[in-house]
Amino acid sequence: MAALAQYKTRTGTVTVPRGHVETIVVDGQEHPVKLGVFLSNSKSRRAKLTADKLHALAALGLEWAAA
Template sequence: MSKTGAGRGAQAFTRGLAALAQYVQREQRTVIPRQHTERITVDGQDHDVRLGVWVSNQKSRRDKLNEQQLAQLAELGMDWV
């Protein structure tokens, strides 16, 4: 079974959101350097998320995010949502 583009996008959003939550909890801030990479573990597998780039991309494409995604970002303190 192959993943659709939307499936990969949803997975990437979920990983990015998990990395953002981990970063915010640890650092107690939402300012993320563009070059920052956050390591997260999902289903027993480690993933390196280019968090600074991911946040920048979400911000620039926020008009394409759905209401749930926007709410999840707002919950983590992203004031641009």
């Protein structure tokens, strides 16, 4: 979620190319996150996601998570 929020803040959109890797900093260490793959997999498996995860994704602007 942090990687998606960072991407949205930087680009102004939640449309992420499948091959995109977003680097986030946690406790002073950089961590690469395969954001495009994560979102693609999450969308295809949305029926198995918890309500909390779907709500968090929808709050960031992903329309498919709100449905």
